[in-house]
Amino acid sequence: MADVNADNGWRLVWSDEFSGAAGSAPDPGKWGYDIGGTGWGNNEKQFYTNSTNNAYLDGDGHLVIKAVKENHEGMQYTSARLVTRTKGDWTYGRVEVRAKLPSGKGMWPAIWMLPTDWEYGSWPISGEIDIMEQRGSDPLKVMGTIHFGNPWKYIGSDYKLPDAGYHVYAVEWESQEIRWYVDGNLYQTRKVNEWYSSGGQSPAPFNKRFHILLNVAVGGNFDGDPDGSTTFPQTMMVDYVRVYERSATSATPGAPAGTTANLPAKIEAEGYSAMSGVQTENTADSGGGQNVGWIEAGDWMDYKVNVPEAGGYTVEYRVASPGATGQIQLKSGSSVLATTAVPNTGGWQNWQTVSATVQLGAGQQTLRVFAGGGGFNLNWINFSRPQSHNLLANPGFETGDVTGWFEWHNSVSAQKVDKDQPHQGSYKLTHWASGAYQQITAQKVNVPNGLYQASVWVRSSGGQKALKLYAKDYGGAELSGDVGSSPVTEYRKVTIDNIQVTSGHIEIGVWNDANANNWAAFDDFELVKK
Structure with missing residues (x-):
């Protein structure tokens, strides 16, 4: 395969070589997770987690994404879907991934890209670029596809692999065409006049920032569900992910x-x-x-x-x-x-x-x-650093997920991070479920002993049995700041003052004991030393 470097017009701008210790999680500065078991619009049978049981480094320079046959949150399998959203996204360039794929009926590994901001509208209006997809029932055939339009349209092609080992899958994405490669062999080119978006002028929708996704789905519409011949666990091994930009647009x-x-x-x-x-x-x-x-x-x-x-x-x-x-x-x-x-x-x-x-x-x-x-x-x-700085990690959920936080719930998780009316920035935390629920989202931090103040900005539908900010495990009795049961239509700051920490640590969180369809939005948590 030809070298991809400045000599042929490309310059490396982002990469992950997965060089960490065996069993460790992927670099959180580069990867986040999509979590859930909603079927993902394709009747998929897995629940995506952020657990190192499903995504981890093997210690030999590889990322392992593992699908496991186990019941979890009402789904029959667990797996992982890693994303660079909010950590790495690009407009145009070459994305290159060396990977070894799983096999077996119902397995659906994918290396792909989605728009970060959905500026032209919901899927598929804002586009999707599939660098590689594979049906586990036909493991030596891979596909590259783009999705676009309103109504939905897709175009793509496939490539026959010589063996089931590691191969390099790449897309070269430019304003006027997109090219697909396997091991340096060009097998598909799509021109700008082949795609469109109802939300914008050509070359929309593929002229905005996209991020990378790596996942192994199980079952669903693409390859059907696993049968008796499919063994578990199944793994996709990823040797590296590299992103290049044209030298003319870089330094x-x-x-x-x-x-x-x-x-x-x-x-x-x-x-x-x-x-x-x-x-x-x-x-x-x-x-x-x-x-x-x-x-x-x-x-x-x-x-x-x-x-x-x-x-x-x-x-x-x-x-x-x-x-x-x-x-x-x-x-x-x-x-x-x-x-x-x-x-x-x-x-x-x-x-x-x-x-x-x-x-x-x-x-x-x-x-x-x-x-x-x-x-x-x-x-x-x-x-x-200001003299009094926020001691909480990811206080406004600007990672696009709940990195740094943990949760407890009594039935199904009612928490999610979304972009709907944040207090500031791009994201907020939401609690909601169609049935009654109890939900905690919290963070434990080690702090020097002393006097502290905790706060959060809240909106709420009202109607909850209890909704509060709390502080505990700090060396004293639990303290709380109640939101109340009345609707809160504009963000209101809820504060707990004069928390005297004597234990060297503290837990700050929100407790929501809600009736069906009650919702609450939280943003910009803060814990500062007074």
Whole structure:
């Protein structure tokens, strides 16, 4: 297979080589999970979990996605569906995955992509790119497909594998065509005039940011259900996932590679790991060096950071502009963490510092500085911790899931993370079920002994038997902040003050004892030391 690198027009911008310890979970800075057992629109028979029983590293450089025959939450099998949503998404590029597939009637492994923001409408209007799908009953035939249109339409082709071992599945996705490869062999090309979207002009819908999914489904409409010949467990082994972009849209020759900054830290603007549309020049700002210039609306720069502790940070931008049209959005994946206006500083080299407050999750990640409006220069970015910072991980669920939180429920899980009317950011937590339910969503954290305050923003349908924020396991009696049983139509902040921690740890959560169809929305949890 030909090398894919800068020599033939592609530059590696994201990858996972799955090099962790045996039995460990995939890198949470790169992968999240879709969880549930709803059939996923295809009458599938598995319940997707985030357990290392279903998705783990084997210690030899592989990700294992394992489907197990076991009853769980009313489904007959468990498996895993990993997603890069909010952790990595792209518009155009080459996505390459080396994998070994399962076999057996009813098995349905897939390597595919979905839109992150569904800007043109619900499925299939916003599109779907299937890099590889396989029917377990015909394990040497794989398919590549795109889904689009309203009504639904799909087009694709298939490829015959020479054996059941590891193979490299790739898509090269550009504005005017999409190409499918197996082991470097081109087997399908689809042109822009073959697809469409009722939600937008050509080349819609495949001109927006998409993220990667890896999963093993069991049963359903694609290959039918397993029969007596299908053995379990079944596994898909993934050697690596790599994403490339055309060199012309990434960093210019000689630009710094962008080392990972451990926050809090000051980052020179030219220290990006990837960019689009900008250039560098010598700066007249104090300290000398270079600044990034020629920033227009839609340009961006990516910076690799390691966040040792989740919570609130202050981000400062050193900017210069002869006008007042500039705007900076700090983004993580598709989520906008903060928006900051760039003022008229009086010239291209007259420098001022502007700032915003952001919530960051822990771990290694890539943050994007996106120009919502152009006409400014940028010299540096500085991340610092406020004196009182949020001690909770993922407090606003901006990972798109419940990473960092645990749950308890009495029957079926009533919690989900969604985008419907968050307090701020892109996501919130919702409790709802069609029947009566009891649900806890909570987080335990180790903290120094001292005085603390906990809070959460809440909306509610009303009608619950009990709905409250609580604090316990801190060395004293359980404390609570009641929401009450009346409807809360606008977000209201519920607070527990003066929590005297003496045990070195605390549990903060919400308790919901609800009747059928009662709902509650929670966002922007906070635990701060006073």
